[in-house]
Amino acid sequence: MTTRRLSKTLCRHAAVLLLATGAGAAWAQPHGHAGHAAHQHGKASLDIAVERQSLAVQIETPLDSLLGFERAPRTDAERQAAAQALAKLREADKLLVVDPAAGCTLAKVDIDAPVLGEPGGQPQAPQAGHGAQGAHEDHAELQAAVEFRCTDASLAKYIDVGLADAFRRIRTIDVQVAAPQGQLKRTLTGKARRVNLTR
DSSP: OOHHHHHHHHHHHHHHHHHHTTOOSGGGSTTOOTTOOSSOTTEEEEEEEEOSSEEEEEEEEEHHHHHSOOSOOOSHHHHHHHHHHHHHHHTHHHHEEEOGGGOEEEEEEEEEOGGGOSTTSOOOOOOTTSTTOTHHHHTOEEEEEEEEEESOGGGOOEEEEOHHHHSTTOOEEEEEEEETTEEEEEEEETTOOEEESOO
16 A cells, blocks of 8 residues: 555544544545644654554654755765665654554554655665756655554553654654544654553
């Protein structure tokens, strides 16, 4: 499943949950990032959808927040930094630690960062004649769709988020949660790492 498909699935599940629980329609937007700030360095956003046997997380952040640059890597050091960042994101169960009560295991991570290469692929330099790939590299973002399979995701009371520890340039994480209990918004700053999934 592509990142866009998983993202649409995440938004659709979140919208169904919210409509079923009487919550607002902000999540019903395609690519639902209502409430998230526009491209802002040092920030990341998480959209979390909790269902009976799955927990889905959509991560979105400017590449600058992960790497310190927003273009195709040019040097060996930049290529190595990009590869390390992608490797950390592929081990999402170390960055997003779900309450063990839910019995969740990492099922899939789908990364979309065209400036760094194919989803899940190797970083590549800009093609000749394309320069810095225009405006896309001026404000390049990374999206990662993470899916956990759970015994009962509704038993999860929290997720510990280690993004700011793994990527020191991230200072603020805006979080939206769609769960059977309703919609929640949280902001993690400073040393805060825990997202409570219940009110």
